[in-house]
Amino acid sequence: MAHEHEHVRVAVIGSGFGGLGAAVRLRREGITDFIVLERADSVGGTWRDNSYPGCACDVPSHLYSFSFAPNPEWPRTFSGQRHIRAYLEHVADVFRLRPHIRFDSEVKKMTWNTELLRWDIETTAGNLSADVVVSATGPLSDPKIPDIPGLESFPGKVFHSARWDHDYDLAGKRVAMVGTGASAIQIVPSIQPEVSRLTVFQRTPPWVMPRVDRAISGAERSLHRALPVTTRLRRGLLWGIRELQVQAFTKHPGELGFVEQLAKRNMARAIKDPALRAKLTPDYRIGCKRILLSSTYYPALAQDNVDVVAGGLSEIRGSTVVAADGTEAEVDAIIFGTGFHVTDMPIAERVVGADGRTLAETWKDGMAALRGASAAGFPNWMTIIGPNTGLGNSSMILMIESQLNYMADYLRQLDVLGGRVALDARPSAVNAWNRKVQERMKRTVWNTGGCTSWYLDANGRNTTVWPGTTTEFRRATRQVDLAEYAVLRPPAAKVSPVDEAAEVTA
Numbered sequence: 001m002a003h004e005h006e007h008v009r010v011a012v013i014g015s016g017f018g019g020l021g022a023a024v025r026l027r028r029e030g031i032t033d034f035i036v037l038e039r040a041d042s043v044g045g046t047w048r049d050n051s052y053p054g055c056a057c058d059v060p061s062h063l064y065s066f067s068f069a070p071n072p073e074w075p076r077t078f079s080g081q082r083h084i085r086a087y088l089e090h091v092a093d094v095f096r097l098r099p100h101i102r103f104d105s106e107v108k109k110m111t112w113n114t115e116l117l118r119w120d121i122e123t124t125a126g127n128l129s130a131d132v133v134v135s136a137t138g139p140l141s142d143p144k145i146p147d148i149p150g151l152e153s154f155p156g157k158v159f160h161s162a163r164w165d166h167d168y169d170l171a172g173k174r175v176a177m178v179g180t181g182a183s184a185i186q187i188v189p190s191i192q193p194e195v196s197r198l199t200v201f202q203r204t205p206p207w208v209m210p211r212v213d214r215a216i217s218g219a220e221r222s223l224h225r226a227l228p229v230t231t232r233l234r235r236g237l238l239w240g241i242r243e244l245q246v247q248a249f250t251k252h253p254g255e256l257g258f259v260e261q262l263a264k265r266n267m268a269r270a271i272k273d274p275a276l277r278a279k280l281t282p283d284y285r286i287g288c289k290r291i292l293l294s295s296t297y298y299p300a301l302a303q304d305n306v307d308v309v310a311g312g313l314s315e316i317r318g319s320t321v322v323a324a325d326g327t328e329a330e331v332d333a334i335i336f337g338t339g340f341h342v343t344d345m346p347i348a349e350r351v352v353g354a355d356g357r358t359l360a361e362t363w364k365d366g367m368a369a370l371r372g373a374s375a376a377g378f379p380n381w382m383t384i385i386g387p388n389t390g391l392g393n394s395s396m397i398l399m400i401e402s403q404l405n406y407m408a409d410y411l412r413q414l415d416v417l418g419g420r421v422a423l424d425a426r427p428s429a430v431n432a433w434n435r436k437v438q439e440r441m442k443r444t445v446w447n448t449g450g451c452t453s454w455y456l457d458a459n460g461r462n463t464t465v466w467p468g469t470t471t472e473f474r475r476a477t478r479q480v481d482l483a484e485y486a487v488l489r490p491p492a493a494k495v496s497p498v499d500e501a502a503e504v505t506a
Contacts, residue, residue: 010034010411011121011130013107013347016045018136018384018400020088021066024095025404028068029411035130036097037123039106043092046140047085052164052183054190055081058211058293062231063238063395066091070231072224078213078293111352112379117422117490119381131422132414134407135347136384139464142346145336146178150316157333161187162340172196173332176321178313180206181454182292184337188306189296197305199321199329203312204451205279207263207286211293239470242394246469249287249392253445260286270298279310287392288449342464343367343457345383353377354424367463368434370484371477372399373406374425379488380414382407388437389473390455390464392446398470406477413480422488429484440467 009031012022015038026034042048057064061074064084069091075083092098105125110133113120118129143160145151151158159165161183171194177184180202192198224231248255263286271277280301301308311324313334320328345367348359354377362377367387369375374382384403391399414421441447441462446455455464466473 006126006128007118008033008035008128008130010132010134011119011128012036012134012136014038014045014136014138014141015043015088015092015101016047016136016138016141017066017088017397018138018403019043019045019134020091020095020097021397021400021404022134022136022384022407023097023100024066024068024091025408026411027095027097029408031411034100035128036101037105037107037121038101038103039124041103042089043101044085044088045138046162047081047088049141049162050164050183051081051166052161052187052190054186055183056186057081057084058182059395060238062235063242064397066397067235067401069094070224070228070235072221072228072231074216074221076213076215078211107347107350109350109352110381112354112381114354115491117379117420117488132380132382132411134382134384135351137345137347138385139342139345139390140340142341143336144339144341146313146338148313148316150318151334153318154316154334155319156331159335161335161337168333170195170333174330175199176201176313176329176331176334177337178334179337179339180204181337181339182290183339185292185294185297187335187337189294189300192300192303192306195305197307197329197331199307199309199331200301201309201311201313201321201323202279204284204289205282205310206289206292207260207282208266208292208294208297209259209263210266211295213295239394239398243469243471245393249446250440250444250467253285253287253443253448256286256445263291266295267298270302272302276301276308279308282451284451285445285449287445288451289453289455290392339454342454351378351381353381354379366457366459366461368430370425370430370433371406372466372473373403373410373477374423374430374485376425376427376430379422379424382410387463388434389466391470392455392465394470399466399473402470402474402477405474406480409479413482417487420490423480423482423485424488426484426486433484437467438462441465 012019015036019036023036057079060077061079065071071087105123107123109122111120118131119133120129143162145160157168170191173195174197175195176199177188178201309323309327313321314324315322319330321331322328348363351359369386372386372389384400389399444467446462446465455462457463
């Protein structure tokens, strides 16, 4: 339980990859006066919350782990949720982070205190303050359920993929799967054999590439254990291949035609019915929406107990689900695989900056932060996986580590400046950075590919993805440029009323 007026140097929000990475980095920088606030009762973030059947990562394990905590024991080339979550628990233990973590401490409000140059933080477990806040709440933390007429009166079972109900037995049930994104394509093949009927509501068909997954042999694992350099080489190779692919996404989307052919061949192998194939063929450039990896999704859709409805779910009448095209189905359960609040970061509602406005108000026309980290008017507040730091084709862990470099230098700069001090990103610097990012975005496949994806915000701006290589981002976040920040000091001590009166009479 936090005590009244407890003060720490750094408060980290969240204990997924971003939050644990920040905690490790703080300790390595010699900073021990920090806490990690976590709303749940264990670490793991997205990999704790998403425990649906078939949940796994679509980035190879050796690249989807911290460079400072290589894991020679990954059992498969693409690991499942259980192993990734166990890895994060292991990181918390090995780097002795547990004494710093406060579980069941959801942040209700963070307010910048201009007088004292600190953040006053209210949590469900008490109040505290911090000189610096590192927000690592992640873009995939708050599930999004569409507002569907009649949903509240549906008599059956309803849940989101990220809040899976393991007590509910799907065997023999008629199930509606809403959405065909990264979670849905893992859930469908996992539940198809046990349900009596599966109706998949697809607004936009995804591009699906074969998932080249295999078990990592015992011999490979012993080699990685005996010669750690082999783990680094493996990671470097996986990284290099993806760096080379970036150009096609960001500069030459026209070159993606060949990849589309591979994806179409993947579909043709499993889907023999021409009508179903037409339904499942995207009409936009591959890569515009996230490319999905599965070798079991198409075979599952070809089974007799599966119907694919080309159109979103538009209403629910009793236990009947109705699609946009009028198709109806009776179901016992509805599973939403409809993604997360990505472009409207939920934590932003709870952060009140220097001018009394929330971060959500500041960002109402679209998220923007200097180098993906600092928002103007929110001094000493940094975000990990902030605006335009997402990736279309590589590992987010690479981006997180770049942001941790930036965080470490930020704290170093505060030390160099000395005393009570805060840095506030200059609006001109945020705008200049954002203009550059959006200018580069124009020719990318995410903007020119002819689709609407979760990368785009309500105004159609891509505030999610980084339009370059991870190397370019690492270079841009290597150090803090003080010219991009205003340096704040505490306001001068106030004159007492007695002194003021004396001055007037004089």
